[in-house]
Amino acid sequence: MGIVGWIVLGLIAGVIAKVLLPGRDPGGLIGTTIIGIAGAFVGGWLSARFLDRPVAHQFFDLTTWGSAIGGSLVLLIIYRIFFGDSRSSRR
Numbered sequence: 001m002g003i004v005g006w007i008v009l010g011l012i013a014g015v016i017a018k019v020l021l022p023g024r025d026p027g028g029l030i031g032t033t034i035i036g037i038a039g040a041f042v043g044g045w046l047s048a049r050f051l052d053r054p055v056a057h058q059f060f061d062l063t064t065w066g067s068a069i070g071g072s073l074v075l076l077i078i079y080r081i082f083f084g085d086s087r088s089s090r091r
Contacts, residue, residue, distance in 0.1 A: 006037075006040055006041060006044070007037055009040050009064070009065070009068050010033075010036045010037030010038070010039065010040035010041070010068060010072070011033060011036055011037065012036075012068075013036050013039060013040050013043075013065070013068035013069045013071070013072040014032050014033050014034075014035055014036015014037065014039065014040075014072050014076075015032075015036065016069050016072070017032075017035075017036060017039065017069060017072035017073045017076050018032050018036075018076070020069075020073060021073060021076055021077070023080070031079070032076070035072060035075045035076050035079055036072045038071075038075055039068065039069075039070075039071035039072030039073070039074065039075040039076070040067075040068035040071060040072065041071070042071040042074070042075060043066075043067035043068050043069070043070050043071020043072065043074070044064065044067050044068060044071070046067065046071065047063065047066075047067035
């Protein structure tokens with residue numbers, strides 16, 4: 001799977017992560033999209049490096065999707081911890 005495939009997978013993983021973890025993010029849609037793409041890359045790397053589950057070169061592989069969504073969730077949680085919801089504190 002090439003770089004374009006990973007970007008598409010990251011976009012979809014970011015949307016799924018956002019559905020699983022709803023709420024307002026400081027970055028909005030663009031920030032969540034970037035987090036999804038980065039999460040796909042990070043999740044794939046962590047899966048191959050530490051879990052001994054290398055991602056397949058196929059787009060429709062369950063391990064690849066699981067690692068991409070998991071990476072996106074982790075990055076979204078970290079993003080919320082560090083940046084929080086800056087909109088709710090302004091009134």
